[in-house]
Amino acid sequence: MLTALSIRDIVLIDALDLDVPGGLIVLTGETGAGKSIILDALGLALGGRGDAGLVRAGAKQGVATAVFSAPDDEDLLALLAERGFEVAPGEDLILRRIVGADGRGKAFINDQPAGVAAMREIGARLVEVHGQHETVGLLDWKTHRGLLDAYGGLQAQVAAVAAASERLKAAEAHLADLRAQAADAAARSEEMALNLAELDALDPRPDEETELAGERAVLGAAEKALSDLADARTQLGGDKLSQKLAAALRAVEHARQRATQAGADPDHPVIHRLGLAAEAIDRALVEATEAVAAVDAAADAFDFEPGRLDRAEERLFALRAAARKLNTTVEALPDLRVRLREQLRLIEDGADALSAAGRAAAQAAQDYDAVAALLSSGREAAADRLVAAVMDELGPLKLDRARFRVALDPVESGRRGPGGVETARFQIATNAGAPFGPLDSVASGGELARFALAMKAALAGREGQRQPVMIFDEVDQGVGGAVAEAVGRRLERLSRGAQVLVVTHSPQVAARGDAHWKVMKADAEGRTHTTVSALDAPRRQEEIARMLSGAQVTDEARAAARALIESPLP
Template sequence: MLSALSIRDVVLIEALDLDFGPGLGALTGETGAGKSILLDALGLALGARADSGLVRNGAQQAVVTASFDLPDDHEAAELLVENGLEAEPGEPLVIRRIVKADGGSRATVNGQPASAALLKELAPHLVEIHGQHDDRGLLNPRGHRALLDAFGRIDTQTAANAHRAWRAAEERLAGAVADLENAARDREWLEHAVAELNALAAEAGEEEALSTARADMQKGARLAEDLEAVTGHLDGSEGGAAQLRQAARRLDRIAGEHPLLAEALEALDRAVIEAGEAEDRLTAAKEALAFDPDRLEEAETRLFELRAMARKHRVEPDALPALAAELSERLGRIEAGGEGIARLEAEAAAARAAYLDAATALTEARGTAAARLDAAVAAELPPLKLDAARFRTAVEPLAEAQWGPAGRDRVEFEISTNPGAPFAPLVKIASGGELSRFILALKVALAEEGAARTMIFDEIDRGVGGAVASAIGERLTRLAARAQLLVVTHSPQVAARANAHWLIAKSHDGTVTRTGVTALDATGRREEIARMLSGAAVTDEARAQAARLLEAA
């Protein structure tokens, strides 16, 4: 609800502070008094273009501050949080807009800097302004589907969930197809690589073992002569080992003759044993370092193949077995990919069918709600002097490319103003007065579904009077039971029904013209309504008629 509006130096308004309450509020005054300035000022706070022409002559800047009392869970609070601004629970939402005479402007929301774009985004959640040339709100077809859904209390979540599931299934399918296409382009390479790796049949640790064996054989070739010479010194009847054993046998026969001979025999026995161990190790070394040209060539060839394959695939030789397994798995996925695609296609088809079922149910529900809304609006038209007009809610199918979470329907409110005339959008064929009355009829029929908590009607009663004006007043009163309404009016029948009444008037001090707004008490209201009835000269009869209107309201 709009709770307060403060205006400084806007056109003819020097300083103005207004407090608003719930219900229906009327703003009246003579033509040209400046009622539009109030709406321009409020529009500035709601993100309208910052025109330096709004700054009062002689002032450096114009300032408008609008305060709104909103529930803690209001969507405006969520919007502020999304934009990084703080919204204090229980505190009013305060929008301040400053326009400088040189054309610059700035805005704050709850004292925090904000952009004009954010103000525009907040505006439809705070105030609806319906005027002669308004192209927003009920006149904007983009909002008609949501209004119809709210009117019919239609479940749209089922279709939204089904659409989300369908889109997700389609994305999975598209991703799998793309992966398969990319992999298929590599299939020939993969087949060749897997065949090469499988033919090579590399084993983990094989490169190190081959490298060690090759090095040993190369050492054996270099040490062969020395090894043969050492073996010659030890082997044979004349070799060192045989001589040691013969010496030990002869010493054994005489060792008992003297302790030193026994000790010498012990040492010689140890030498025989060590010589035997040396012979064993020498034999083992000769076997390990045995030089076989064929074996060396085989080892070097295998080692070259392993290292060449590793360089080709940019891995270490020990990683070749794992690489072979990985590429084989990729190749296997390609060969089995058709089965996976078929499964994902089936899932996407099932999800699409589920969405179509939900969207069809949504279309049927909208058709039923549209018939109810058409009947409700039709009942409101005759009292508003729109007897010849017809209203319909067009529910038409969208192209598949436009299907979405809200279903596959386009919804638009249309009218035909004369018998036999074709239906067309409201804004295209209704005159100013008719348009305002159509909006009022729609608002009453929709029972404020989807509306902001504050609605402003600008001269909705233009060009009508008598019973029609009374019908407009009665419907505004009904709407005001659900929301805050402010109406700029020239109709005494409408003004008489207001819960609060403000008079807008110009004043002159000889050099400066100012627009002021006065909150009227009971006596002031009767006098203003009498003026609206009789014109410039207020008669006693007009005062009596004004009193009757106020009593009837």
């Protein structure tokens, strides 16, 4: 909802700040008073064309600011986020446009710099304009299907079709992927079979390159290591060392035995020291034996079978040659072997997989067609009801010769899309025998504005979505009496579910307003100024009386104005 409009130095307006209420707001005033300036300024804030001609003479720049209540429309919030504008929850939406006297301008959305195109796109979500020279909203046929669905209460069917479309899209993508894989595999099957045969013969193992490289390094060092160990055994003396230590041990034992036989005391220091010497030699004998055994064991560890180094090098060279040929690494060869086997299996088993995927896609298409048929039937029924409702509105609006229809045509190329299998376009023929055509190509400005009102009146309360602000600019142009009364009552009904601004010269329309603004033009200090006044009840009645009688307001006109204001809505 539009809550405020601020205008600075736009055409004849110096400064104007308007608080905008809900419901139906009517703007009246003498011809040329400047009512269109209000709409031009609002249009400027919504991204409309801006040029230096809008800037008040003598001013450096003109500024138009429109304030809307915090948006709760998910589509609008998504659009704002997509365009990079941050709007905090509960925060008003402020659109500001500045146009300099040199023609250059700036645009802001909630004080964040904005491009005019983005502002225009967002503004179109906020306000619809229907008038003598411009009508937006209904003229875009891309909106017609959504309006028809909402009118018919087809949200559940639309959701079912969208879900079926997603499932069909996934099934078709899976089928296409399998076909592409099978075609690629078939084209490369001979080469893959040869490569797999080579890998099977080679039988690469995970981490084999690392193991072989380590083994080759050890084997390459084995010869020198064995020489070193032989030298160590020589230095130890081998068996001779053990023999000498054994002989020494026997000699010491003989010496101790002789001393003992000679009657020496067993605790005599000589006997004790001979015992210590025997123990030390015995320990040395044991250690020497273990040292020689350890050296021999180390040498045995290098006792590789003949040709093992050559075989390790040949294996490593074979693995690396295969990796180069297949443009991969040795570490990746085992996984490549598995992938090649799987791809060849796909060729062998591909017919079954493709057949299953084809059946799934066909079933998804049947499921889609079933729910799409239900939606199509619902749209046909809703179209019939909408045509009847709009036709009922046309007669009272002096469009009784016009005919309206909803054209449901197959979508391009028969595509099963998320929105169903048909487009919807609202078409009219304004004269007997004339062909149906798009709204903007067959209706004059006044007819188009009234037709938009008829459409909105028929759709009111049935769209199932938040209504934008609607502006009707002189929708009553060229009509009066009962037709003007019909226009006013439809605008009043429409405003019960939306905010509606209408520029009017008709007292019958003005009498239906919830709020009444009078636009006036006056000369002061050699310049012409346009001002806007919000009328209270007495002044509102006087303004409608003026509209009824002209410059001379009579008591009869005041009574007629009061009767118009007090007449209830049927």
